[in-house]
Amino acid sequence: MTDVPSAAAEVSTDANTKRRQIRPKAERRRQLIDATIRCIARHGLSSVTMQMVTREAGLSVGTANLHFESKDNLLRETLRFVAEEYHHGQIKIMEGSDIPDLGKRLDALLDFQLGRGVTQRQKMSVWFAYYGEAGARPVYQKIVSTVDRLAAQKLEVLFASIVLEGGYSGVNARELATGYSALIDGLHLGLLVTPRELSKRRARSVARDFLRRAFPQHIS
Amino acid sequence: MTDVPSAAAEVSTDANTKRRQIRPKAERRRQLIDATIRCIARHGLSSVTMQMVTREAGLSVGTANLHFESKDNLLRETLRFVAEEYHHGQIKIMEGSDIPDLGKRLDALLDFQLGRGVTQRQKMSVWFAYYGEAGARPVYQKIVSTVDRLAAQKLEVLFASIVLEGGYSGVNARELATGYSALIDGLHLGLLVTPRELSKRRARSVARDFLRRAFPQHIS
DNA sequence: ACCTAGAATGAATGAATGTTCATTCTTCAT
DNA sequence: ATGAAGAATGAACATTCATTCATTCTAGGT
Numbered sequence: 001m002t003d004v005p006s007a008a009a010e011v012s013t014d015a016n017t018k019r020r021q022i023r024p025k026a027e028r029r030r031q032l033i034d035a036t037i038r039c040i041a042r043h044g045l046s047s048v049t050m051q052m053v054t055r056e057a058g059l060s061v062g063t064a065n066l067h068f069e070s071k072d073n074l075l076r077e078t079l080r081f082v083a084e085e086y087h088h089g090q091i092k093i094m095e096g097s098d099i100p101d102l103g104k105r106l107d108a109l110l111d112f113q114l115g116r117g118v119t120q121r122q123k124m125s126v127w128f129a130y131y132g133e134a135g136a137r138p139v140y141q142k143i144v145s146t147v148d149r150l151a152a153q154k155l156e157v158l159f160a161s162i163v164l165e166g167g168y169s170g171v172n173a174r175e176l177a178t179g180y181s182a183l184i185d186g187l188h189l190g191l192l193v194t195p196r197e198l199s200k201r202r203a204r205s206v207a208r209d210f211l212r213r214a215f216p217q218h219i220s
Numbered sequence: 221m222t223d224v225p226s227a228a229a230e231v232s233t234d235a236n237t238k239r240r241q242i243r244p245k246a247e248r249r250r251q252l253i254d255a256t257i258r259c260i261a262r263h264g265l266s267s268v269t270m271q272m273v274t275r276e277a278g279l280s281v282g283t284a285n286l287h288f289e290s291k292d293n294l295l296r297e298t299l300r301f302v303a304e305e306y307h308h309g310q311i312k313i314m315e316g317s318d319i320p321d322l323g324k325r326l327d328a329l330l331d332f333q334l335g336r337g338v339t340q341r342q343k344m345s346v347w348f349a350y351y352g353e354a355g356a357r358p359v360y361q362k363i364v365s366t367v368d369r370l371a372a373q374k375l376e377v378l379f380a381s382i383v384l385e386g387g388y389s390g391v392n393a394r395e396l397a398t399g400y401s402a403l404i405d406g407l408h409l410g411l412l413v414t415p416r417e418l419s420k421r422r423a424r425s426v427a428r429d430f431l432r433r434a435f436p437q438h439i440s
Numbered sequence: 441a442c443c444t445a446g447a448a449t450g451a452a453t454g455a456a457t458g459t460t461c462a463t464t465c466t467t468c469a470t
Numbered sequence: 471a472t473g474a475a476g477a478a479t480g481a482a483c484a485t486t487c488a489t490t491c492a493t494t495c496t497a498g499g500t
Binding site for chain 2 (some may be wrong): 040041042044045046047086121124127128129130131132133134135136137141143145148149152167172175176177178181182183185186187188189192193197198202203205207208209210
Binding site (some may be wrong): 454 | 471472473474475476477478479480481482483484485486487488489490491492493494495496497498499500
């Protein structure tokens, strides 16, 4: 997600003339979702307004209600987008046979989870904004848990393979996977809320420590 | 925090007559903060209104603005209250010389962090509601990080003592403390967002596993 | 019994927000 | 070149919300 100037879609033929442009539905939806993400990150979920989002997208309020039928729906779809993006990225790495070495696959996963793409303030803000509302909104819970469950299973499988390969004893892959997921979530939270106390470098080191303690032969 | 019926402060001399009551400022503030917590948990931070909160507290809107000067301020003070309650509880246990055995002190800490008092949906909802907004609100960040830093230091000291007592080698107390804190945060998140997949029992077991792997002699 | 400080109230106010829809504009098939 | 389908617009509308403040009421001191 590159940093895009506020009125990205603005097309001008003259100094201050915006030419109205007709684009496919999918593109408009994506454009609005991206703007929503930026607005949530900058102002917080509870202060986001339709005017704010459409202005950020360089579109009119009517357009937003044309492609999403309501604000509620736009927010829901934005959550779904972010959740799926994150989890698809994870899953791709975990089941990816393009990295045959299991230790390296673990490394790649960690890099993804605590790397540039995910730990951007933008993404993390959106993350936790929705988590915060999830307690009161079953819809949000459902979106997150649906997508979460699959990732949890894949992680469990990966851990089980590593346990088998390393001959580690006394290690429960399922429990460890739950712990690792929670640890990553907690580190994201720390990076968002107390960036002064927790640097990305340290977060990575902490996660690595966790893995090394469980799978010493697989982590250098 | 016992469950209080909605209009707790209602005082009736007759069937449907509320008698106006004058109470000390501190009591009213607490009453309003408690109502705010319940409202956030039930409806989400972004849907909380002054009318909702004052109704829940059994008071009038004017009273809320008398004791807190604005909605913003009420929300800020509510966060401060919850944050301090949680962290004071933790700190009391960690530095508490009433539990001399370090292993048992760890147990007590874990019980507090994943026990009945803290893992109530109410408290956790409030927690993450504020975390969600923290990305966009420096004030919230400051409240949380101020109170968090002290707890982190105490935990580090406790871990260092345990490392010393157990003669554990190759363990960095500071890093481990960061990891443990993150793990607990992540487990809270799981309990809130995906309660179906993560039971309290399992959360406890996962945290215990983490500690056992680091301090085998201190955790049974 | 009376008085007063100030706690409590809630209708009124004005600002802000989500949604609608009549109108304008773009595109492309003919 | 023309017309039709429908994408895009944003002013207007109705609703909701935070805040104010003139008024009412309470409790403790005299």
